[in-house]
Amino acid sequence: MVRITVLLLISLFIPAFSQPEILIKDPWVRAVPPTMNMTAGYMVIENKGDQDDYLIGIESDISKMADLHVTVEENNVVKMKHIKKLKIPARSKVELKPGGYHIMFMKLNKKLLPGKKARIILIFEKSGKKVVEAEVKMSN
């Protein structure tokens, strides 16, 4: 009986050990001229867990809409592609950076001058919502 209880207890804990564990590092949003109604956001998304996860949605307090895009260069022409779902592999990280993956904020509802803050909500398939505060800055 004791054995069964122990086994049951262990089995209860197993899923807890096999999970994605998402960490967001260095989030920032590009400061843009006050007339612009779009900008981009960047960060490092790390998955310390042992299961893959997927970024499936983005919300923010600086824009009406936010989508994930990737900038690609084909024959010296830069293009942007919409990414619906971004895989964050287990025990790995994905970097969102200028000229690569980026969050595109559209229909900005405030002026994004250097020093301001942006609240970004990242929605993951398994880990749910993660809220980060990003600094608005002129950087590359």
Add this chain to the structure above:
Amino acid sequence: MKKLITLLSVLIFVTLSLSYQFYGLPYLQKIKDFTLTDHNGKKVKLSDFKDKIVLVFFGYTFCPDVCPATMLRIKETLDNLGDYKKYVKVLFISVDPERDTPEKLKEYVKFYDKDGTIIGLTGKPEEIKKVAKSFRAFYEKVPVKDNPDVEYLMDHTAFIYLLDNRGILKLIYTPRKDNPKRIAEDIIQMVKLLKMEK
């Protein structure tokens, strides 16, 4: 004696210019003079800047990732020039003239430059097309189907072109090779080579 000194200084100059390896990709092409509308609504010609080193970049203000990154690099290049900044003009040519009005361009360039070194240029679509062709720059409208607010984005080449004081395209910087410090060094070398200092 005087002749010898002159000869020596010329020799030193030639040796120096030969020893400097430009960071940008070398190119040699005369750019045909063109007229576009600047961010104050005034017509300007490329030949108006014939006493300057001219940096040219084709972009658009709705561009959220690549163009602001390049504009910031151009700003950092200018910041690295010190006293040599006065020998330079930057032309930001819009590939989206339908949305980029002079007013919009004015706000845009002002954000990266306060003293009028960067000039935003727009014009009729056919005028822009002609200018882009002489630089072999490419751009194309791409509709954004799932987002009516954005309507469209532009695919485009994102090089920085360096023209000398005679409108000759001399160097090209690609998005992967556009270190602001190195571009500034190229500009300073170019100013010295062309003996632009008075």
